[in-house]
Amino acid sequence: MVVPAEHALHEAIQVSPLILSDDVKRQKIENRVAKMRFSAAIARKIQDVFISEMNKGIHQQPSSLQMENTYIPELLDGTEEGLYLALDLGGTNFRVLLLELAHGAPIRQEVKRYYIGSELRVGSAIPLFDYLAECVSDFVISQGLQDVELPLGFTFSFPMIQHSLDVGVLVTWTKTFNCPDAVNKDAVRLLREALDRRGDTKVKVLAVLNDTTGTLVQGSTLDHNTAIGLILGTGSNACYLERADRVEHWETERHGEREVIIDIEWGAFGDNGVLDFIKTDFDRENDANSLIVNSFTFEKYIAGKYLGEVVRVILAKLTKERLLFVGDSTSDSLLTPGNLTTDLVSHIEQDSLDGGDSNTKEILGKFGIIPDEDDIRIVQYVCEVASNRAALLVSICLASLLDRIDKEQVTIAVDGSLYKHHPRLEGWMKQYISLLCTPGRKFKLIHAEDGSGKGAALVSAIAQRLKKRLQ
Numbered sequence: 001m002v003v004p005a006e007h008a009l010h011e012a013i014q015v016s017p018l019i020l021s022d023d024v025k026r027q028k029i030e031n032r033v034a035k036m037r038f039s040a041a042i043a044r045k046i047q048d049v050f051i052s053e054m055n056k057g058i059h060q061q062p063s064s065l066q067m068e069n070t071y072i073p074e075l076l077d078g079t080e081e082g083l084y085l086a087l088d089l090g091g092t093n094f095r096v097l098l099l100e101l102a103h104g105a106p107i108r109q110e111v112k113r114y115y116i117g118s119e120l121r122v123g124s125a126i127p128l129f130d131y132l133a134e135c136v137s138d139f140v141i142s143q144g145l146q147d148v149e150l151p152l153g154f155t156f157s158f159p160m161i162q163h164s165l166d167v168g169v170l171v172t173w174t175k176t177f178n179c180p181d182a183v184n185k186d187a188v189r190l191l192r193e194a195l196d197r198r199g200d201t202k203v204k205v206l207a208v209l210n211d212t213t214g215t216l217v218q219g220s221t222l223d224h225n226t227a228i229g230l231i232l233g234t235g236s237n238a239c240y241l242e243r244a245d246r247v248e249h250w251e252t253e254r255h256g257e258r259e260v261i262i263d264i265e266w267g268a269f270g271d272n273g274v275l276d277f278i279k280t281d282f283d284r285e286n287d288a289n290s291l292i293v294n295s296f297t298f299e300k301y302i303a304g305k306y307l308g309e310v311v312r313v314i315l316a317k318l319t320k321e322r323l324l325f326v327g328d329s330t331s332d333s334l335l336t337p338g339n340l341t342t343d344l345v346s347h348i349e350q351d352s353l354d355g356g357d358s359n360t361k362e363i364l365g366k367f368g369i370i371p372d373e374d375d376i377r378i379v380q381y382v383c384e385v386a387s388n389r390a391a392l393l394v395s396i397c398l399a400s401l402l403d404r405i406d407k408e409q410v411t412i413a414v415d416g417s418l419y420k421h422h423p424r425l426e427g428w429m430k431q432y433i434s435l436l437c438t439p440g441r442k443f444k445l446i447h448a449e450d451g452s453g454k455g456a457a458l459v460s461a462i463a464q465r466l467k468k469r470l471q
């Protein structure tokens with residue numbers, strides 16, 4: 001028997017029907033991507049697996065979810081004053097920020113972006129950290145602050161084992177970075193050593209954090225009900241405020257903390273095989289084309305670094321199987337891994353929303369393809385299917401988190417380019433989360449712009465306050 005809630009979920013997760021002039025072809029294409037579409041029962045099964053992995057992770061049992069203690073037990077209390085520095089490393093740009101706080105709120109912000117070339121992102125970690133230190137000193141000197149002792153929060157958006165608020169040992173690189181000699185090393189130590197090698201500033205690294213953590217803390221300045229930080233950008237991950245008594249991994253002395261932020265590292269969800277029942281041959285190929293294979297299974301289903309590639313792999317397969325672009329010889333360009341970036345998927349999705357085709361034609365034109373009507377519909381359908389799967393997967397995890405947190409009202413602070421630029425994710429997520437969590441739960445999604453940058457400065461202010469209290 002189908003219960004009404006499951007029926008509503010089933011209805012909500014349908015994508016727009018594919019309407020083609022050739023019905024046999026339509027059927028073949030729908031069958032080809034059928035495994036990308038979940039039934040309500042599959043969605044619930046993923047949810048059960050996620051909940052079970054969260055429980056195992058928090059109890060330090062083998063799990064694909066790290067559930068890492070961030071050692072941030074409280075948010076801003078309105079007493080924070082002064083200048084704080086932040087570094088933000090994780091995406092393609094590296095940023096240095098200066099935040100001036102008065103009564104726990106930012107009153108001035110200076111930011112500078114530095115480009116990190118691929119030769120630094122892949123190779124030895126020493127030149128990378130030397131470059132980070134060079135950027136820090138360039139920024140600090142340009143602000144005339146080289147002789148001022150500046151507390152610094154370091155957003156290092158990669159999985160870390162945290163031994164304390166200022167010790168984060170890199171587990172593995174993800175996204176676009178791969179400097180193997182930094183694995184198993186403390187990112188704070190690497191940074192401090194690089195700053196010491198220069199010796200031209202008085203920066204004090206007080207905290208290392210994840211971008212989701214920065215987003216939660218930044219979100220809490222906008223809405224005090226914020227209890228979840230979500231990143232949907234190049235990578236994807238979330239953190240949340242957990243009850244401290246549920247947290248077993250706690251290496252520093254406890255001081256009666258009631259809550260603490262836990263970094264889930266959900267990008268790695270399924271790395272132990274628990275999600276294999278949803279893996280498609282498209283996902284296998286996407287993984288094979290990625291920088292670090294056989295890792296970050298879940299992230300490769302949803303995040304900005306990969307969504308475009310999932311779509312490209314499907315389109316390339318359909319083309320080879322002579323179901324797409326039959327009248328046109330496809331340029332090799334679309335057959336080349338990495339060539340369809342996620343921002344293009346967002347543009348095509350905009351067409352689907354508007355019932356138009358101008359973006360789709362333009363994008364295919366850049367690949368040297370002149371599509372017919374059916375081609376356009378197929379490309380739009382594939383973009384919708386892949387995007388919708390991502391929205392549903394993220395919503396499944398967020399709904400489980402809302403139930404776990406079990407507060408009357410919870411705000412989810414979100415940042416990241418995919419969330420910002422994809423025209424449909426937010427709408428789908430609102431709908432799916434409410435259908436997947438306990439009925440009647442109140443939640444809100446807010447955009448915490450630049451959470452990973454500002455949040456780091458805010459966390460360094462919290463770190464300074466905690467440190468003073470213990471002195």
Ligand code: GLC
Nearest residue numbers: 157158159231235236237267
């Ligand atoms: C990757 C990183 C994670 C980060 C996320 C979003 O999943 O491992 O730490 O939060 O990307 O940037």
